[in-house]
Structure formats: structure tokens, C-alpha cells
Amino acid sequence: MATTTLPKSGAVSKGYNFASTWEQNAPLTDQQKAAILALSHAVAERPFPPNLVISEGDLGEERRVIGFDRRFYFRKGREIDAVLVNTHQFYKWFTELESAMKSETEEKYRFYVNTLMERIQICDGILQQVDDTLNLFSELQSLHQSVATKTKTLHDACDRLLMEKQRLIEFADALRSKLNYFDELENVRYVESNPQYAESAVYLVKFRQLQSRALGMIRSHVVSVLKGASSQVQAAIRSSGSSKTAVPEGVEASVIYVRFKAAASELKPVLGEIESRSSRKEYAQILSECHKLYCEQDYTCIVQQRISEFAKKEALPSLTRSGCAYLMEVCQFEHQLFDYFxxxxxxxxxxxxxxxxxxxxxxxxxxxxxxxxxxxxxxxxxxxxxxxxxxxxxxxxxxxxxxxxxxxxxxxxxxxxxxxxxxxxxxxxxxxxxxxxxxxxxxxxx
CATH class of the missing domain: 1.20.1280 (Monooxygenase)
Structure with a gap:
């Protein structure tokens, strides 16, 4: 029997050693080998059961998939096409069979490994998203902490400002109580009621001069503001239409009363001080002059245009009713504006x-x-x-x-x-x- 190289597989090596020892201890004669060969030919010709017979197309497909020669094909009860006459052929056939079985088994595990790798990648992606979310939560928490710190700082600053405001109010009250003496010292009425004081007549004359100058400045300021408002009204009336065209009804309130209310916001503090002192002759006089200056602002052209329009379109009873209703509306607006001044x-x-x-x-x-x-x-x-x-x-x-x-x-x-x-x-x-x-x-x- 020819000498063969031992296979490297462990299981095949053990089987090879066992078969070699057995062949050396019990050698076969030529007659016995011929009988075994005849038996192998007889067994090889035995047909397969009907449920195990496959077509040549299926057999060829499996030959391509498995990838080894047809002479050593043996899988799932298929026939052996070639006769194994010695141990070398047997070991070679067994090695190829073992490789084919390992390849088939590894294919299942390889698919399983690939599936596991995909799942691992998905889990890694989920873990990455979780880490990103945790980082965002950490950043949000830090921002919340920053806002809370700034809010607390703002509250502390507001508390300090309120305390400072209260201290300033108390200081202003204390200062006002001290300044009352100076008010009495510079009061014209006080000088008038105490002529026995030294040089009271001189101080009274100076006080009167200063008072006259101050009241004159107030009068000039009132005239300037009222004339400015009246000029704005006249300009708005001219821009709204020619003198032959009646001013639209909605323009009257917006042009006259809104403009004069804006002027009243500037004059109201001064006029309020004058009214609070109207019991004295000089202040009553300047208040009367302010009334006269206010009433001298001429914008009767709007009323004339409106009544002329009524007279052209309506009969006498309707004209009387419309004219009276319009004048009552004008008087209401004027009273509101006068009350504002x-x-x-x-x-x-x-x-x-x-x-x-x-x-x-x-x-x-x-x-x-x-x-x-x-x-x-x-x-x-x-x-x-x-x-x-x-x-x-x-x-x-x-x-x-x-x-x-x-x-x-x-x-x-x-x-x-x-x-x-x-x-x-x-x-x-x-x-x-x-x-x-x-x-x-x-x-x-x-």
C-alpha cells in the first residue's frame, strides 16, 4: 500500500492512526481484497429508495454549490459515485466531506454573526443618540442654572433699588421739611404781612418785579404753544382740501382736539400751578389772560363750512335740527378740551x-x-x-x-x-x- 501524508485535522488523524494500526494487525489476503471489491461493486449498483432519488439537474446544482468532484459526493444519503479502494482515498474523501460540512455549518453562523453585527451597530447608534440627548440635557441644565442665577441677581438688585428709593423718599421728606423755612422766607405774602421787618419794602418791590417777569414768561410760553397748535390745525385743514370744500367729519376731532390735547400736555403742569394760586389777584389775572388766549384761537372756519354745507342741502327744519346737533357735538368736544387745559x-x-x-x-x-x-x-x-x-x-x-x-x-x-x-x-x-x-x-x- 502506498505511503500517504497524514491529514492535519485532529479527528481525521486519530481515525487514520486507528485504521493503520488495524490494517497492520489484521492484513487482508488478495482473495479477501477481491471479495471486498466485488461486494463494493454490488453495493454500488443498488438503487436508491424512491423518496431519496434526485434529478441530474438538482445533483449538478449541488455539485456547483458544494464545490468538490462528483466521485466523492456524499451528502444526506446520496450515493458514492467512486469506489474507495484504499485508506488514502477514504481520508481524502473524508477530509473533503468534513470541509463541506464545516462550510455549511459556518454559513449559518456567519449569517447569525452578520445579524448580530447589524444589531450591535443599531445599539451603538441608539447609545450615541442617548449620549447626545444626555449632553443636551446637561447643557439645558447649565442654561437653566445660569438663568436662575441671573434672575436671583436681578431680584437682589430690585430689592436694593427699592430700599434705595425708600431712603431717598425719606431724605426728600426731611429736606422738604427743612426747605419750608426758606419758602416762608421768600414768600411775598409773608413780606406783605410783616412790613415792620427791616427793608421789607425793598424786598417786596424786588419780589414783585421777579414775579411779574415770571408771569410774563409764562404768558409768552402759553401764547407760543397755543399758536403752534393752531398753526398745525390750520395747515392740516388746508391740506385736507380747498377752502370751498367742507372738512370731513372725521378730520375735526383728529385735527383740532388731538393737536390741542398734545399742546395741553406741555402746558398742563404750568396751568395747574396757576389755578392752584388763583385766589391771589396776580395769578387770577394771568389765569384770565390764559382763558382769553385759549379762546382766541380761531378755527371757526370748520364750523362755518359744516353749517354752510347743511344750508345748501337741507330745508329749514332739517337745517335747524342738524345745525343744533352739530353745535352740541362741537360744544361737548370744546368743553372736554377746556377741562383738559x-x-x-x-x-x-x-x-x-x-x-x-x-x-x-x-x-x-x-x-x-x-x-x-x-x-x-x-x-x-x-x-x-x-x-x-x-x-x-x-x-x-x-x-x-x-x-x-x-x-x-x-x-x-x-x-x-x-x-x-x-x-x-x-x-x-x-x-x-x-x-x-x-x-x-x-x-x-x-
């Missing part, structure tokens, strides 16, 4: 008379020519009802003192209507259609 003086209606009377006069001058030419008793009676019942009886009493300045003008208009009724009544002859009207005229005239 002079809170203590707005309750006296006479203070606003220089401002309200020109506005009312224009309505009276517009209505009087139409009343003189009105000869219809029904229209005159309707005018009496409008002025006496609607305006004087209802609207003036409901709106209160803000429209009290209209009362004299409305009484003049009502007197003119009565005069016109007196003039037209003798010419009226009772007829079936106007008996009630004549009766109403008689009641009015009585």
Missing part, C-alpha cells in the same frame, strides 16, 4: 363764552334770514317743536353743562320763531286742513 375753571360756563358765542352766532346768522322769509305756519310750528321740545327740552338737559353755552342762542332763535308766528298768524284763515295748526299757533303765542 383748565380742570378747575371748566365748571364756570362764562369762561368758555368767548369761544362758544362766535360758533353759535354763525348758526343764528344762517337761520335768521330763512326764518324771516318763512311764511308757512306748519314749518314754523315744526321749528318751535324742534327747538323747544327736542333741543332745549331733551338734548340740552341730557348733555348737561357741557352744552349750556348754547342756551342763549337757542332762546334767541326760539324768540325769532315766535315773532315770525305772531306776524304770520293774523293772515292765517282756519280751513279744514289747518285747524289743528292754528290751534297750536294760538297755544304757542299765549
Amino acid at each position: 383748565f380742570p378747575s375753571s371748566s365748571s364756570d360756563v362764562t369762561n368758555m363764552a368767548p369761544l362758544i358765542d362766535p360758533l353759535c352766532t354763525y348758526l343764528y346768522d344762517t337761520l335768521r334770514p330763512k326764518l324771516i322769509h318763512e311764511a308757512n305756519l306748519d314749518s314754523l310750528c315744526e321749528l318751535v317743536d324742534i327747538v323747544k321740545v327736542e333741543v332745549l327740552g331733551e338734548q340740552l338737559s341730557r348733555r348737561g353743562e357741557s352744552v349750556a353755552g348754547l342756551h342763549p342762542t337757542l332762546q334767541r332763535i326760539l324768540a325769532d320763531i315766535h315773532e315770525r308766528l305772531t306776524f304770520c298768524a293774523p293772515d292765517a284763515h282756519p280751513r279744514r286742513g289747518n285747524i289743528c295748526t292754528c290751534t297750536f299757533v294760538i297755544v304757542i303765542l299765549r
Whole structure:
């Protein structure tokens, strides 16, 4: 038997040693070997059971997958195509079979290893995301701590400022109590009431001069601010349209009252101080001059345009109703604005008379020519009802003192209507259609 090289596999090496020892201890004769060869040929020709028979196509496919020669194919009960005549062929066949089995087994484990590696990579990604999230939480916590620290610092600073404010208020009160002596020392009234003091007359003259200069500066400042506001109003009116075009209704409040309220914010502290001292003659005089300066600001052109527009479009009763309603609205706005400038003086209606009377006069001058030419008793009676019942009886009493300045003008208009009724009544002859009207005229005239 030819000498062969021992396989390197451990299991095959042990089997090879055992087979070699067994062959040396029990050698076969040539006759025995021939019998074994005959038996092997007989066994090789034995057909497979039907459930184990495979086609040549499947067999060829498995030959390509396994990758070793057909003579040594042996897997899952398949036949051995070649006869193993010696131990060398047996060991070679066994080694290739073992390699094929290992390759098949390793393929399953390799797939499992690949799956595990993918899972490990996924877990590593999740761990990385968790680490990133923890880092973000740490950063958020540090930011929260920083905000909390800054908030505490701000609260401490606010507490210190409040304490400092309280100390300053106490210091100002203490200082004010000390300055009262200086107020008494420089008070004009105090010098007037104590003429026995040395050089009191000289100090009084100097005090009067300084007071006159201060009041003159106040008057100049009031004039400047009011003229500036009036100039802005006139410019806005000119920009809103030509002199032949009536100013839109919404422009009046925004142009006049808003502009003058802005000026009042600048003058209000000074005027408030003057009103608080109005019990003294010099301050009462400067307050009266401020009232006059305020009422001299001429923007009656807006009222004239509005009433002229009513006169062009409406009949006499409708004109009377619209004109009175418009003037009441203007008077309310003017009263609010005057109260904003002079809170203590707005309750006296006479203070606003220089401002309200020109506005009312224009309505009276517009209505009087139409009343003189009105000869219809029904229209005159309707005018009496409008002025006496609607305006004087209802609207003036409901709106209160803000429209009290209209009362004299409305009484003049009502007197003119009565005069016109007196003039037209003798010419009226009772007829079936106007008996009630004549009766109403008689009641009015009585």
C-alpha cells in the first residue's frame, strides 16, 4: 500500500492512526481484497429508495454549490459515485466531506454573526443618540442654572433699588421739611404781612418785579404753544382740501382736539400751578389772560363750512335740527378740551363764552334770514317743536353743562320763531286742513 501524508485535522488523524494500526494487525489476503471489491461493486449498483432519488439537474446544482468532484459526493444519503479502494482515498474523501460540512455549518453562523453585527451597530447608534440627548440635557441644565442665577441677581438688585428709593423718599421728606423755612422766607405774602421787618419794602418791590417777569414768561410760553397748535390745525385743514370744500367729519376731532390735547400736555403742569394760586389777584389775572388766549384761537372756519354745507342741502327744519346737533357735538368736544387745559375753571360756563358765542352766532346768522322769509305756519310750528321740545327740552338737559353755552342762542332763535308766528298768524284763515295748526299757533303765542 502506498505511503500517504497524514491529514492535519485532529479527528481525521486519530481515525487514520486507528485504521493503520488495524490494517497492520489484521492484513487482508488478495482473495479477501477481491471479495471486498466485488461486494463494493454490488453495493454500488443498488438503487436508491424512491423518496431519496434526485434529478441530474438538482445533483449538478449541488455539485456547483458544494464545490468538490462528483466521485466523492456524499451528502444526506446520496450515493458514492467512486469506489474507495484504499485508506488514502477514504481520508481524502473524508477530509473533503468534513470541509463541506464545516462550510455549511459556518454559513449559518456567519449569517447569525452578520445579524448580530447589524444589531450591535443599531445599539451603538441608539447609545450615541442617548449620549447626545444626555449632553443636551446637561447643557439645558447649565442654561437653566445660569438663568436662575441671573434672575436671583436681578431680584437682589430690585430689592436694593427699592430700599434705595425708600431712603431717598425719606431724605426728600426731611429736606422738604427743612426747605419750608426758606419758602416762608421768600414768600411775598409773608413780606406783605410783616412790613415792620427791616427793608421789607425793598424786598417786596424786588419780589414783585421777579414775579411779574415770571408771569410774563409764562404768558409768552402759553401764547407760543397755543399758536403752534393752531398753526398745525390750520395747515392740516388746508391740506385736507380747498377752502370751498367742507372738512370731513372725521378730520375735526383728529385735527383740532388731538393737536390741542398734545399742546395741553406741555402746558398742563404750568396751568395747574396757576389755578392752584388763583385766589391771589396776580395769578387770577394771568389765569384770565390764559382763558382769553385759549379762546382766541380761531378755527371757526370748520364750523362755518359744516353749517354752510347743511344750508345748501337741507330745508329749514332739517337745517335747524342738524345745525343744533352739530353745535352740541362741537360744544361737548370744546368743553372736554377746556377741562383738559383748565380742570378747575371748566365748571364756570362764562369762561368758555368767548369761544362758544362766535360758533353759535354763525348758526343764528344762517337761520335768521330763512326764518324771516318763512311764511308757512306748519314749518314754523315744526321749528318751535324742534327747538323747544327736542333741543332745549331733551338734548340740552341730557348733555348737561357741557352744552349750556348754547342756551342763549337757542332762546334767541326760539324768540325769532315766535315773532315770525305772531306776524304770520293774523293772515292765517282756519280751513279744514289747518285747524289743528292754528290751534297750536294760538297755544304757542299765549
